[in-house]
Amino acid sequence: MQSRLFSRPIKVFCVLLGLTGTHITSASTITYFDGPKQYDAAVMPSDVTEGLYLRYDHPYFGGDLYIAALNNGSQAIRNPVDGEAWVVWIYDTTASRSVGSVSFIYEEASDCVLYQNAPFSCGIRVAEDEFVIRQLRIRIPFGTQCLLTRDYELRVDHILPESGGGPLPVSDSPYAFQPSRFRPAEPVLATPDSLRPYLPGDNFSPQNPLAAIPAEVGVIAAVVPDDLGCRTPIENASFEVEATIVPQSGGHTHFTGEEEQADGILWDFNDPAPPTSSAPSPTYTTTTDQFGSVLLKYRPGEIASVERFTATVSLPATDYEPAVTREKSEDLFIKVNGLLHPPPGYGGQNFVYADGGGCPHLIDDRSGTSFGHYFNSSMIQRVATLNALYNLHTNNNLSLNDGSLPYGGRFDNEFGNGRGINCHESHRRGIDLDINGVDTGDGNLRDINDTVTFNGDDLPLGVFLTDVARMIGLEKIPEGWSIHYRQVPNN
Amino acid sequence: MKTLRYACGFIAVIPLVGSAAELKDPRTRDEDISGTRVEVTYELRGDGLYEYVYSVAAPADNLGYVSTFLMDLSCSGQVPGTTPPLGSGQGYLGNFSDDGKHVPATVSADYGQAATYGVSAQNKAQWAVTLRAGESSTGLRVLSPASPGLREYQLVPYMDNDPSWDYPKEPDPTIPWIDDFTVVGVAAGPGCPGVSPPVEEPLFAGSGNAQVEPENINMLLAYKEPMRDKITVDATTEVVPMDIVYSNDIDSKTFKVQPGHLRPLFDPRAGTTQRVEIPLKAAKNMVHFEVRSSSDRGRRNDDDDSQSYKDRDRFEFRRK
Numbered sequence: 048m049q050s051r052l053f054s055r056p057i058k059v060f061c062v063l064l065g066l067t068g069t070h071i072t073s074a075s076t077i078t079y080f081d082g083p084k085q086y087d088a089a090v091m092p093s094d095v096t097e098g099l100y101l102r103y104d105h106p107y108f109g110g111d112l113y114i115a116a117l118n119n120g121s122q123a124i125r126n127p128v129d130g131e132a133w134v135v136w137i138y139d140t141t142a143s144r145s146v147g148s149v150s151f152i153y154e155e156a157s158d159c160v161l162y163q164n165a166p167f168s169c170g171i172r173v174a175e176d177e178f179v180i181r182q183l184r185i186r187i188p189f190g191t192q193c194l195l196t197r198d199y200e201l202r203v204d205h206i207l208p209e210s211g212g213g214p215l216p217v218s219d220s221p222y223a224f225q226p227s228r229f230r231p232a233e234p235v236l237a238t239p240d241s242l243r244p245y246l247p248g249d250n251f252s253p254q255n256p257l258a259a260i261p262a263e264v265g266v267i268a269a270v271v272p273d274d275l276g277c278r279t280p281i282e283n284a285s286f287e288v289e290a291t292i293v294p295q296s297g298g299h300t301h302f303t304g305e306e307e308q309a310d311g312i313l314w315d316f317n318d319p320a321p322p323t324s325s326a327p328s329p330t331y332t333t334t335t336d337q338f339g340s341v342l343l344k345y346r347p348g349e350i351a352s353v354e355r356f357t358a359t360v361s362l363p364a365t366d367y368e369p370a371v372t373r374e375k376s377e378d379l380f381i382k383v384n385g386l387l388h389p390p391p392g393y394g395g396q397n398f399v400y401a402d403g404g405g406c407p408h409l410i411d412d413r414s415g416t417s418f419g420h421y422f423n424s425s426m427i428q429r430v431a432t433l434n435a436l437y438n439l440h441t442n443n444n445l446s447l448n449d450g451s452l453p454y455g456g457r458f459d460n461e462f463g464n465g466r467g468i469n470c471h472e473s474h475r476r477g478i479d480l481d482i483n484g485v486d487t488g489d490g491n492l493r494d495i496n497d498t499v500t501f502n503g504d505d506l507p508l509g510v511f512l513t514d515v516a517r518m519i520g521l522e523k524i525p526e527g528w529s530i531h532y533r534q535v536p537n538n
Numbered sequence: 539m540k541t542l543r544y545a546c547g548f549i550a551v552i553p554l555v556g557s558a559a560e561l562k563d564p565r566t567r568d569e570d571i572s573g574t575r576v577e578v579t580y581e582l583r584g585d586g587l588y589e590y591v592y593s594v595a596a597p598a599d600n601l602g603y604v605s606t607f608l609m610d611l612s613c614s615g616q617v618p619g620t621t622p623p624l625g626s627g628q629g630y631l632g633n634f635s636d637d638g639k640h641v642p643a644t645v646s647a648d649y650g651q652a653a654t655y656g657v658s659a660q661n662k663a664q665w666a667v668t669l670r671a672g673e674s675s676t677g678l679r680v681l682s683p684a685s686p687g688l689r690e691y692q693l694v695p696y697m698d699n700d701p702s703w704d705y706p707k708e709p710d711p712t713i714p715w716i717d718d719f720t721v722v723g724v725a726a727g728p729g730c731p732g733v734s735p736p737v738e739e740p741l742f743a744g745s746g747n748a749q750v751e752p753e754n755i756n757m758l759l760a761y762k763e764p765m766r767d768k769i770t771v772d773a774t775t776e777v778v779p780m781d782i783v784y785s786n787d788i789d790s791k792t793f794k795v796q797p798g799h800l801r802p803l804f805d806p807r808a809g810t811t812q813r814v815e816i817p818l819k820a821a822k823n824m825v826h827f828e829v830r831s832s833s834d835r836g837r838r839n840d841d842d843d844s845q846s847y848k849d850r851d852r853f854e855f856r857r858k
Contacts, residue, residue, distance in 0.1 A: 502651075506666065511654070517606060517658065517694070520660060525716075
């Protein structure tokens, strides 16, 4: 039986894909997975011609990739027979395995091969007995997508022996090819787990003034890999990182109704200092370096919340390829570490939670009140102890007003009150507590000037409270409008 | 039984009179309790424990009232020894030491003498004595195996959140607060073995912030007289004697006195003691001292640790 196979193995690297061959002189149509595109082979850039190219994720095939290939017509199938089924596969001669294949049926009337029962590629009769496949689209299963530079062969065989015969003869000179056209995959984005916001100092306590604590600076790193997993850097891709605040994540209220804006500053890693301007700059645009990477520094502002860093890498459309935009987000906690909400019934006694004043915040589902009752672990022990001791001696509970927000950081100020954003500045690190007074159990607060008797000694309720607070390491902060305690440093 | 008495004094009552309709300026707030007396007796009991009994008496002309009396029990580390039985009584709150670095001690109070008592987070025996002017508390007790040594005490005034004072919304360091009226002195108490100065040779380290001043720094300047940081004297008293001890480790060049006109009175030579008579003006006289260790030469003022290597003491002398 006469062989109706390729006259010899298709030479992948420079033959099958060579577009400079004389057989292709008019516009060709390649159907991309993301839409048909008409282009003229004459403008096809040389790099496209240097190998198998155009790999796209296909949304319907679980992330498998495809290689579309063009044949310049120098390799032909001899004496194709209508209805013949062929299989073409890429053969890794080093690993002795197939890395991808495609099957199709030849339709003599149209000189096309049918791929999955749909016309896919029509060819050219270059001679009475020779048929050239103009295009191939070969599926590369997930996990074997990186076709590194090495020797491969493109092999063709009849699917059924009776339809055409045995395998093609092995190439006498296999051809190497490169995955010639790397495209950016989703960037890999690395952020710290958390960064501390800027904490302003204050000197409410003359004996133990709080020094300002600068915000922690973290490194935001991104690498743009190729879409085949070959670890080939995508250089000079447009790259943008933007930090946005996950709405309501920090317990803030934002009374303007506008979307909350991150207040940190992004700058280039190689610049030792951030921009001199303190204005928020949570967006940075650059291009990937020769390693396909971008390194930035980020210094949070005063707002503590979950900030979402979204990295977008993009390449513009060309005459032969569509634009590519890949995006990846990572969440970064801007927070004072270790802040906790008093568990219900902690210390055997429940707190009463209440809020007021000009520093309101969102509702905490757990407590049913605001998000303003968080403390560090040491302070929370003291707060619980204060309440437990107080309850033990009075059968009343403390009515807690503001501690810290869940992640610390800035409180918002609904009304301004002439204080701008400087609301509860000293509360941002979880060591401050305002109490409204003492709850009598019916929602009313007991007057702290009431005289009470303990151990045969008469004293005002407020004196007793402050003395107990001092005993457990809390000092009273001079404020005329609230009962404000703060954990004494270094204890 | 041995009885030691420590500073006492009296000041005139200066009533603050203001319009009932107007909020008072908190800068004028004066909760002076410097005339409050502290006495201690101690004895070694048959069971090998020392019993220290303190009395605190607020004179009739105190302006503020004494909320709390604190006696230092702290040591640089945990002190081995048998802790006496736990405190008891209605006012006993417990031992709230953050780190356990104190002499073994049990704190108690006679009934009716202190509302609450216990060991504080910062390793102090604490009694809520709540003494208005003219009142006193006795029977404030510490039971400890530690032998007597000189210990720092504090008399803390109560300052409430009285809305009649017009406190600003922002901190203002010029407004006096609790620490400005807290009296710091020394008295016999359960000493840290080998550390606390002996009772027989009283020496006051001054009122420096012990929270940030290491022990060796705090003792760069010490005083044989006065033995507390706030005292009152008669209106006719023109000078207050001060015996200042310059340790071997001071850097004399860094010695500072405020007000500056007092500087010529001092001759800060390392390893010497000097008697100086501080001239008094009317009412309140504040004197500040500052010195650095000789081993600290070259440290910059903007060094983060700079403030920790200065011994800073403050005295307040009131003429009634």
